[in-house]
Amino acid sequence: MVKIKIGSENQFDYWNNAVNYWLKYDNEINIKFNNITQVLFYSINLSNAKNILDVGCGSGFTTKIISDVKKKSGNILAMDLSEPMLKLFKKKYKNINNISTIQADAQYYNFKKNSFDLIFSRFGLMFFDNPYLAFKNMYNALKKNGSIAFVCWTDYRYNQFFSIPVKILTDVTGLKKQRVTKSPGPFAFNNINYIYDILKKNNFKNIKIKTIKTKLVAENIKTDLDIFMKIGIAAKMMRENNLDKKKILKVRNKLDNYLEKYIYDNSGFYKAKIFLINAIK
Numbered sequence: 506m507v508k509i510k511i512g513s514e515n516q517f518d519y520w521n522n523a524v525n526y527w528l529k530y531d532n533e534i535n536i537k538f539n540n541i542t543q544v545l546f547y548s549i550n551l552s553n554a555k556n557i558l559d560v561g562c563g564s565g566f567t568t569k570i571i572s573d574v575k576k577k578s579g580n581i582l583a584m585d586l587s588e589p590m591l592k593l594f595k596k597k598y599k600n601i602n603n604i605s606t607i608q609a610d611a612q613y614y615n616f617k618k619n620s621f622d623l624i625f626s627r628f629g630l631m632f633f634d635n636p637y638l639a640f641k642n643m644y645n646a647l648k649k650n651g652s653i654a655f656v657c658w659t660d661y662r663y664n665q666f667f668s669i670p671v672k673i674l675t676d677v678t679g680l681k682k683q684r685v686t687k688s689p690g691p692f693a694f695n696n697i698n699y700i701y702d703i704l705k706k707n708n709f710k711n712i713k714i715k716t717i718k719t720k721l722v723a724e725n726i727k728t729d730l731d732i733f734m735k736i737g738i739a740a741k742m743m744r745e746n747n748l749d750k751k752k753i754l755k756v757r758n759k760l761d762n763y764l765e766k767y768i769y770d771n772s773g774f775y776k777a778k779i780f781l782i783n784a785i786k
């Protein structure tokens with residue numbers, strides 16, 4: 506493996522050693538996030554952006570969208586901490602002239618100063634052990650008047666994709682619901698004031714943080730069950746509490762019944778609440 510300077514060991518380990526289900530359900534996850542992808546891209550003006558950075562690009566779905574829009578008029582650097590995610594990226598999108606990929610921690614990567622017109626991310630900026638430092642690094646990498654645009658989760662309680670499995674898990678096992686914190690993880694940016702402070706202290710201008718209520722597509726029950734059992738906060742709670750196989754099966758069965766009754770009968774989607782952040786250097 507390439508030796509790179511990293512922040513959080515835990516994050517590095519997770520994104521390099523525990524992403525089998527991210528890889529397996531890559532397509533389904535991108536379908537789920539469809540509305541969110543649109544929210545992010547509607548907020549970006551791509552017309553003058555030549556050098557673009559996708560931070561925490563994962564398997565490259567968002568990078569590829571920008572690549573298709575820009576064609577020969579822009580170059581995109583896709584950066585991620587995760588070797589397996591980048592491997593999938595390169596398998597999916599081969600020989601695309603305006604994309605290059607790099608395995609690195611955006612917090613510490615030695616970017617060329619003043620080089621990007623746009624830095625963007627779909628759910629890739631909440632995993633830094635020191636977000637102030639990470640945003641400083643990205644600020645320095647932006648050209649003057651360059652922009653940053655990203656989406657992140659609000660508290661998991663406002664996102665059924667996370668809250669449903671947590672409810673079932675805590676009902677079945679008696680485990681306590683976790684409170685969200687600022688620790689690196691999907692909900693690190695659940696507080697608007699915190700995000701604002703990080704950007705403000707790093708001299709970003711025109712900071713706009715919007716709360717967006719939207720929907721995530723529900724997949725077939727088996728897929729969603731698999732995802733719930735392996736990805737997200739409930740899966741993390743199960744791992745951390747070393748639940749035995751019998752309990753895990755009980756959670757899965759209850760969740761299965763719940764999904765049948767509520768989500769699919771009622772709607773076919775999960776309610777979601779995210780933040781959309783746009784700012785300028």
Ligand SMILES: C[S@@+](CC[C@H](N)C(=O)[O-])C[C@H]1O[C@@H](n2cnc3c(N)ncnc32)[C@H](O)[C@@H]1O
Nearest residue numbers: 520561562563585586587610611627628629632
């Ligand atoms: C939730 S996934 C989102 C992936 C992709 N943006 C998407 O929307 O499909 C978060 C991604 O951020 C990456 N990541 C986490 N910390 C990072 C860091 N410090 N520098 C670069 N990438 C990071 C992970 O490896 C992972 O691929």
